[in-house]
Amino acid sequence: MIEIENVHKSFGDLKVLDNVSLTVKKGEVVSIIGGSGSGKSTLLMCINGLEPIQSGSIRVDGIEVHAKGTDINKLRTKIGIVFQQWNAFPHLTVLENVTLAPRKVLKKSKAEADAIGRKQLEHVGLGDKLDVYPSKLSGGQQQRMAIARALAMEPQYMLFDEVTSALDPQLVGEVLDTMRLLAKEGMTMILVTHEMAFAREVSDRVAFFKSGKMHEIGTPEQIFGNPQRPETAQFLASVL
Amino acid sequence: MFQTSLSLNDVMFLLQGAGVTLLITFWAMLGGTILGIIFGVFRATTPWWATAPLAFVLDIFRSVPLLIQLVLVNAFQAIAGLNISAFVVSCIVLALYTSAYCSELVRGGIAAVPVTTRRAARSLGMTWWQDMTQIVYPIALRIMLPSWIGLTLGVMKDTALVSWLGIIELLRSSQIIVTRIQEPLFVLTVAGLIYFIISFPISRLGARLERKWREND
Ligand SMILES: Nc1ncnc2c1ncn2[C@@H]1O[C@H](COP(=O)(O)OP(=O)(O)OP(=O)(O)O)[C@@H](O)[C@H]1O
Ligand SMILES: [Mg+2]
Numbered sequence: 001m002i003e004i005e006n007v008h009k010s011f012g013d014l015k016v017l018d019n020v021s022l023t024v025k026k027g028e029v030v031s032i033i034g035g036s037g038s039g040k041s042t043l044l045m046c047i048n049g050l051e052p053i054q055s056g057s058i059r060v061d062g063i064e065v066h067a068k069g070t071d072i073n074k075l076r077t078k079i080g081i082v083f084q085q086w087n088a089f090p091h092l093t094v095l096e097n098v099t100l101a102p103r104k105v106l107k108k109s110k111a112e113a114d115a116i117g118r119k120q121l122e123h124v125g126l127g128d129k130l131d132v133y134p135s136k137l138s139g140g141q142q143q144r145m146a147i148a149r150a151l152a153m154e155p156q157y158m159l160f161d162e163v164t165s166a167l168d169p170q171l172v173g174e175v176l177d178t179m180r181l182l183a184k185e186g187m188t189m190i191l192v193t194h195e196m197a198f199a200r201e202v203s204d205r206v207a208f209f210k211s212g213k214m215h216e217i218g219t220p221e222q223i224f225g226n227p228q229r230p231e232t233a234q235f236l237a238s239v240l
Numbered sequence: 241m242f243q244t245s246l247s248l249n250d251v252m253f254l255l256q257g258a259g260v261t262l263l264i265t266f267w268a269m270l271g272g273t274i275l276g277i278i279f280g281v282f283r284a285t286t287p288w289w290a291t292a293p294l295a296f297v298l299d300i301f302r303s304v305p306l307l308i309q310l311v312l313v314n315a316f317q318a319i320a321g322l323n324i325s326a327f328v329v330s331c332i333v334l335a336l337y338t339s340a341y342c343s344e345l346v347r348g349g350i351a352a353v354p355v356t357t358r359r360a361a362r363s364l365g366m367t368w369w370q371d372m373t374q375i376v377y378p379i380a381l382r383i384m385l386p387s388w389i390g391l392t393l394g395v396m397k398d399t400a401l402v403s404w405l406g407i408i409e410l411l412r413s414s415q416i417i418v419t420r421i422q423e424p425l426f427v428l429t430v431a432g433l434i435y436f437i438i439s440f441p442i443s444r445l446g447a448r449l450e451r452k453w454r455e456n457d
Binding site for chain 2 (some may be wrong): 045048050073074076077079080081083085087088089090091100101104105106133135146149150153
């Protein structure tokens with residue numbers, strides 16, 4: 001379970017998260033929608049401690065992410081995250097990209113890590129690209145590799161930050177298919193997305209963010225069909 | 241027909257000089273690279289005000305002509321009675337001089353590794369140290385290598401200045417022979433050829449590594 005309570009976060013004078021609270025239960029898929037600069041990416045980075053928070057608390061499986069004594073690197077192995085920008089490790093092959101962290105962080109043997117890597121790369125449809133370098137992959141393939149890389153740590157949670165927004169339209173589908181598969185398998189996920197149809201299809205709940213505040217959260221039917229807040233309706237009118 | 245008084249002994253003398261040049265270059269690059277990495281990593285990972293004194297000292301090494309540094313350090317160590325040989329003084333001064341340039345290369349190489357790539361590494365649970373050794377170091381190395389090879393070749397040519405401390409390296413040994421047999425063009429051509437023969441494999445090696453890495457990009 002991910003429990004976010006009254007989180008405040010600013011960059012200098014700029015308030016980026018303003019009293020955000022959100023609980024994501026095991027197996028749940030929660031989508032976050034909202035305009036540019038509303039704090040969506042920042043929230044994901046706060047969840048696995050890549051960004052500090054000023055007040056409030058974030059707990060993952062009961063462990064305080066931002067507490068002093070927390071072994072953040074250990075906690076991060078439970079939380080996979082895939083970013084908007086492709087960030088393959090350019091000096092490693094696709095398989096090495098995926099097995100690096102299992103070997104170095106989880107201390108798995110090469111054989112063991114390779115087996116996991118192969119399995120995850122097949123899972124995302126890259127079973128035939130193991131020994132290729134990332135530069136030879138398309139954007140969609142790079143993003144699927146990033147998903148496999150995160151999954152190879154066998155995380156309990158997956159966070160996706162607009163993973164399709166830098167892709168050519170014809171490559172979006174293959175990445176969404178991979179995420180759809182994960183949702184079906186029962187992975188707990190938070191996804192920041194601009195793909196409203198996709199959010200509607202896979203989410204248990206959808207949250208709407210504006211200027212660092214969570215204005216509304218509810219079932220996809222409520223948010224897309226019958227939004228309770230004028231801000232939500234306005235935003236949806238502008239993107240749909 | 242072409243005739244020369246350059247004897248086999250003279251050629252051996254030149255090769256000996258070349259050996260000295262190589263040896264000083266080796267120690268200067270070894271010391272300069274190790275120090276350069278330490279200084280460069282320190283400057284890349286610490287706020288500027290904490291590294292300002294170091295940056296200032298390194299700037300001195302880079303801006304004062306090497307010849308002046310060599311002569312001054314050698315004079316001061318003699319006055320202080322340290323009794324360090326001219327060879328060791330040369331290696332130390334050249335290593336510090338090299339480290340100043342190398343630290344800039346290292347700093348630039350580290351800065352060129354995208355923040356997003358490093359964030360991805362940390363998000364997988366890698367420690368700061370694992371990020372530095374597994375991600376930053378290999379990527380920065382590829383970025384830095386061409387300039388580092390250039391630095392090596394430059395330092396090798398700069399070693400000619402140590403002759404001012406009485407060390408007989410390649411250039412000095414060729415001058416000695418020129419003075420004796422009075423065939424400056426021929427002797428300097430031979431010396432130049434030896435410099436080239438030393439440099440060529442170094443630049444080839446660099447080019448080969450670069451090509452191998454580029455195949456992946
Ligand atoms: N490292 C940073 N330093 C300073 N300001 C930042 C930093 N990162 C983000 N911001 C600012 O914080 C605000 C929220 O950014 P964030 O990236 O979380 O928005 P977002 O909702 O993900 O937007 P987008 O849809 O464009 O990705 C923005 O105004 C942004 O400029
Ligand atoms: Mg964002």
